[in-house]
Amino acid sequence: MTESAIAVLDIDGTLIDSNYQHALAWYRALRSVGEIYPVWRLHRLIGMGGDQLVAALGGEDLERRVGDEVRERQGKEVDALLEEMSPLPGARDLLVAIKERGHRLVLASSAKERHVDVFLDKLDARDIVDDWTTSDDVEESKPAPDLLQVALKKVGAPPDASSVMVGDAVWDVKAAQKIGMPSIVVRSGGFGDDELRKAGAKAIYDTPADLLNSLDDTPLA
Known part of the structure; x- marks a missing residue:
């Protein structure tokens, strides 16, 4: 990538x-x-x-x-x-860094629209990201891959587009696996590293800040 x-x-x-x-x-x-x-x-x-x-x-x-x-x-x-609920360390800086590297950025959530609105405000992310999803966008949520597919469609991605998922739970990883999307995980979901790797996670970091510090070692370099 x-x-x-x-x-x-x-x-x-x-x-x-x-x-x-x-x-x-x-x-x-x-x-x-x-x-x-x-x-x-x-x-x-x-x-x-x-x-x-x-x-x-x-x-x-x-x-x-x-x-x-x-x-x-x-x-x-x-x-x-x-x-x-507060942003995790480095959350907004990670978004900025991904955009500065020229990647398109979609925030994928199956949360209710009113909750996503609050999270976007907490991250001050509306002017950074290309788009986002809510529960209104899908009929079936994670671990089904529908949410990720909708996220890709929102930015007009072709079927063979290079993409990567960043999540915190085995359900994120399993959803990504179903459509062949590599996944990076932060530990805030509380799952064990062994579980995350078994599900298919390619890399695991403590926080968004730790991922940011290692971004050049990931598919989002």
């Missing part, structure tokens, strides 16, 4: 430190309808889209009984926690 590439970066958890708040929001939403699941189990699913998380947690029975209601309640719980 020595020529211009398309960088597809996850926002929620990768650029914004939000994973543990999301786990707590899911816990509170589920508890409000009488469903108690350990927070560690919820954390293991963060990064997976809300359309898939409930069934992954408790099966199709849980999804059928409370799925839609829990997703709505979880969104409201997140609303109350947005103020606590």
Whole structure:
């Protein structure tokens, strides 16, 4: 990838430190309808889209009984926690550096539009990135690859375009793998290096700042 590439970066958890708040929001939403699941189990699913998380947690029975209601309640719980979510070290500088190297840049998120708007403001990124996605853009979220495919389409990428995914969870890596997109991961998702490498991650860094410092060693040089 020595020529211009398309960088597809996850926002929620990768650029914004939000994973543990999301786990707590899911816990509170589920508890409000009488469903108690350990927070560690919820954390293991963060990064997976809300359309898939409930069934992954408790099966199709849980999804059928409370799925839609829990997703709505979880969104409201997140609303109350947005103020606590901050950009991870080096997040905005990483975006600037990728653009300065001549790459196209898309922020890919399956979060609700109102949450993505807040994250874009926290990153002051609207004038840096070429485009972004929200949950409204896809019918099926990660680990399905739909979100990444939409992100590429938003910048008019041809099928053979050079691209790379930057995420924080095994779900990001698995989505990228399904369309042959290499992935770089930061550890803010809380997954073990062994899990991330098994899923297919090409490189792993602590924070966006660490990735920025090693950018010349990646496909985004």
